[in-house]
Amino acid sequence: MDKGTLLALLEKFRQGECSVEEEALLSKWLDALEQDDTLPVLSATEMQQIKQDMQQQIWPDPTIRPRRIGLRIARIAAVVVPLIIGGYFAQQYLQHPSRQLAHSSMNWQTVKNTSGQIQRIVLPDHTVALLGPYSTIQYPSLFPGNARPVKLTEGKVFFDVVKDTRPFSVEDNSGIRTTVLGTSFTIEASNALRISRVAVATGKVQVERQGIKPATLGPSQRLTFSEQSVKQDSVAATDLLAWTKGEIILRNATLQDLILTIKNQYGITATTALDVHQGNYTVHIPATMTLQEVLDIIEKISYRPKIHFSMQNDQLRVH
Known part of the structure; x- marks a missing residue:
């Protein structure tokens, strides 16, 4: 259940129009999110301010709350607050990809393909990654609630990204970051050759590097970063995916x-x-x-x- 659906159910609860099934659904989400430890850590001041802002949206008239809102709805509202916080941070990530939350606290896994064959990997969000020969990627064992970060250390990989409200991003060692919400694309990087390349099969991606204006790529578009140049061109979809076949x-x-x-x-x-x-x-x-x-x-x-x-x-x- 997404944020919009949950807020709609919350409003129905306030109006006394929730069915038994809908109230049970709210309770289920309450129980699940009370155990969720993936939310970003905020200071007490930041949390209190966000709660006040959210409570103002949920209870615009404070005189209504004592009469119509009981302890149970207050607890359900407490669930909505962290959901909105998560959405807020996802939005900030999309608008300012460089402001990522610290990754040091995540449990990162490293997959290194030492063979000459393609290796298929399923990431925690069920995104499929086809890891090219002699390529290495890193990703958290569990994606946080606000982002889906992946690192390409070396080589070439094709991602078929599952759609999600959390932005999916891939960053290589040169600082090239590719951010998407749901698409398929190939990214390759060579530390020795100092080359990074992104090519889109379906959907759109945003590619950026510090000091360079972000670029949006669509299907069959490709962007190549070398030591002294940035080049954008096009490539046929069949050619783009040929190496995966x-x-x-x-x-x-x-x-x-x-x-x-x-x-x-x-x-x-x-x-x-x-x-x-x-x-x-x-x-x-x-x-x-x-x-x-x-x-x-x-x-x-x-x-x-x-x-x-x-x-x-x-x-x-x-x-």
């Missing part, structure tokens, strides 16, 4: 795109002295191919610039 598809890709793809798929960091913003490569191959097979194909099709690969001390060099 075991394919590698690149169209008109730059050398930077190639290097990032190799890093995410094979866990190998490539370095080069070439201009990574050059190139025009189109690749469509199964992800089951070995790294050497992929490199051989890229060498054959590459031009402007023509590239070659070599391994030195377990590191891939492009020249």
Whole structure:
């Protein structure tokens, strides 16, 4: 039952129009929320002020309360107050994503995919995350009542986000934060290459980083942050989701795109002295191919610039 429904039932209770079933529903929520310990910690002054504001909305005429509102409705009102507080903090999070509550008190779980296969993870809110090869994410064992924070430490992940009043956000190590309410999107980040990328499959997301104006992305839109630039372009939905189906598809890709793809798929960091913003490569191959097979194909099709690969001390060099 959402906040609006609960407030509507509360009003019916005040008017003496609640059915037995509706009153039982209010009682059930009262019992459940009295045991809820996920609400944000507020100072006594802040809590008292919010309670006074809420009580003014619930009982606009103080002369009515003694006659028509008994102890039970007062207890139910006490349930509504923390619900509104939770909604208030969710709203503040959406308007000011940088003002997140401290995450240090949460019990964070770390999932590291050390294989070359996609790993499927179900988050506490039932959001599905497809964790790419050699990728790592962190998330609380239980999302708090006002947010759904996730951290992408390294790699690539596709999120199919369950709709919820709590904002769902993903932040990488570079400070790129992507916030949604319910959608599906891919986010990838490489600490070694200093690249972060967000691409939307369905719905909308807001992407922001300190010092840069927040951007809203819709379906098939993509935003790439590199060390010295921010680039927005588009990508076909089939290409965007190809990696989740075991394919590698690149169209008109730059050398930077190639290097990032190799890093995410094979866990190998490539370095080069070439201009990574050059190139025009189109690749469509199964992800089951070995790294050497992929490199051989890229060498054959590459031009402007023509590239070659070599391994030195377990590191891939492009020249």
